[in-house]
Amino acid sequence: xxxxxxxxxxxxxxxxxxxxxxxxxxxxxxxxxxxxxxxxxxxxxxxxxxxxxxxxxxxxxxxxxxxxxxxxxxxxxxxxxxxxxxxxxxxxxxxxxxxxxxxxxxxxxxxxxxxxxxxxxxxxx
Amino acid sequence: xxxxxxxxxxxxxxxxxxxxxxxxxxxxxxxxxxxxxxxxxxxxxxxxxxxxxxxxxxxxxxxxxxxxxxxxxxxxxxxxxxxxxxxxxxxxxxxxxxxxxxxxxxxxxx
Numbered sequence: 001x002x003x004x005x006x007x008x009x010x011x012x013x014x015x016x017x018x019x020x021x022x023x024x025x026x027x028x029x030x031x032x033x034x035x036x037x038x039x040x041x042x043x044x045x046x047x048x049x050x051x052x053x054x055x056x057x058x059x060x061x062x063x064x065x066x067x068x069x070x071x072x073x074x075x076x077x078x079x080x081x082x083x084x085x086x087x088x089x090x091x092x093x094x095x096x097x098x099x100x101x102x103x104x105x106x107x108x109x110x111x112x113x114x115x116x117x118x119x120x121x122x123x124x125x
Numbered sequence: 126x127x128x129x130x131x132x133x134x135x136x137x138x139x140x141x142x143x144x145x146x147x148x149x150x151x152x153x154x155x156x157x158x159x160x161x162x163x164x165x166x167x168x169x170x171x172x173x174x175x176x177x178x179x180x181x182x183x184x185x186x187x188x189x190x191x192x193x194x195x196x197x198x199x200x201x202x203x204x205x206x207x208x209x210x211x212x213x214x215x216x217x218x219x220x221x222x223x224x225x226x227x228x229x230x231x232x233x234x235x
Contacts, residue, residue, distance in 0.1 A: 035224075037171075044128065044229040045163070045171060045214050050222055059222040062126055095170060100180075109224070111161035112216070113182070115170040 002026040002114055004096050009119030016086050016123070022079040022096030022116055030054075030074035031104040035112060036081050038092035048094070049081065050109065064090075086123045093118040129154065129215055129227035136233040137205045145230045147198040147215035153225055155196035159218035162191065162200045166211045174213075175200070202232070210234045 008020040022034070036048040049060045049070040058070050069082040079096050097112035130148040137143040147160065154160055158178070163171040175181040175189050177198070188203045198217070202209055215227035 037226075045165075045216070045226040046128075047216070047224040047226060050224075057222065061223070100176075109218075109222070110159055111173055111176045112163070112171070113173045115172070117170055 002098075004098065004114060004116035006094060006096055006116040006119040009094065009121045011122045011124065012086055013125050014087060014123055017082070017084045018086065018121060020081040020083065020094055020119060020121070022081075024077045024079065024098070027098070027101075028104065029072075029077040029079075032098050033103065033107075033109050034070075034072060034079045035097045035099075035109070036070060036079075037095045037097050037112065037115075038090075039095070039118075040089070040092040043092075046092075051079070052107070053105075083121070086121075088123050091121060091123045093120050126219065126223065126225055129217060129225055131213075131215060131227040131230045133228070134231045134233065136235055137202075138235045139205055139207065141205050142201060142203045143205060143232065145200045145202075145213055145215075145232070147200070147217075147227045149196050149198075149217055149225070151196060153217040153219040154193070154198050157218040157220070158193075160191070160193060160198040161216050162189075163214045163216065164211045165214065171214065205234055207234050 003025045005023045035050040051070045067085045071080045095118045096116045098114040099109045100113040160177045162174045165171045
């Protein structure tokens with residue numbers, strides 16, 4: 001079964017740091033671009049960052065540039081999001097998401113076909 | 126990287142058809158044929174529903190269809206059912222590996 005499982009969320013003070021993880025199973029993780037998408041409480045979805053198959057290309061939404069770092073460990077089938085200088089507005093459920101199967105091995109995202117269950121990050125004093 | 130504009134809410138009676146619009150710009154929806162749609166029930170993760178060109182998972186009903194004109198994409202749900210009551214989000218590629226979601230639409234089945 002194709003599965004993504006996020007972890008690492010929790011309560012952190014403004015200015016603090018947190019590292020999220022996303023464990024992949026049931027597919028060849030190293031063949032896909034991977035993404036982080038977040039959703040603030042009661043708000044809409046926001047794409048946060050993505051990374052290509054070998055980790056050489058990374059892209060971010062403007063609001064997190066310079067504070068968040070996406071990375072991956074293909075040997076561990078895991079995706080990460082290092083979040084520094086956290087702000088109240090970063091409070092959200094963070095999801096990892098995978099492109100469709102036909103994007104395997106290609107420079108392709110197209111859509112977010114597979115999602116994890118999400119992990120909640122709360123930034124508050 | 127401004128969010129795409131969707132109506133806050135759309136409603137319909139069972140069996141009716143409804144359409145959700147998703148308006149972007151020439152930097153995203155208008156330039157790229159890469160608009161996808163997601164359904165989200167309360168407390169659940171989003172679920173991929175359909176993609177421009179009508180690609181959809183086999184488990185998603187063919188009652189869901191998409192179209193696009195200029196900078197506006199649309200999702201139509203035909204034969205509305207109680208289970209369709211949820212939030213719906215569009216998403217478009219915006220160049221340079223960047224993606225932008227819509228503001229979201231709450232669908233109510235009357």
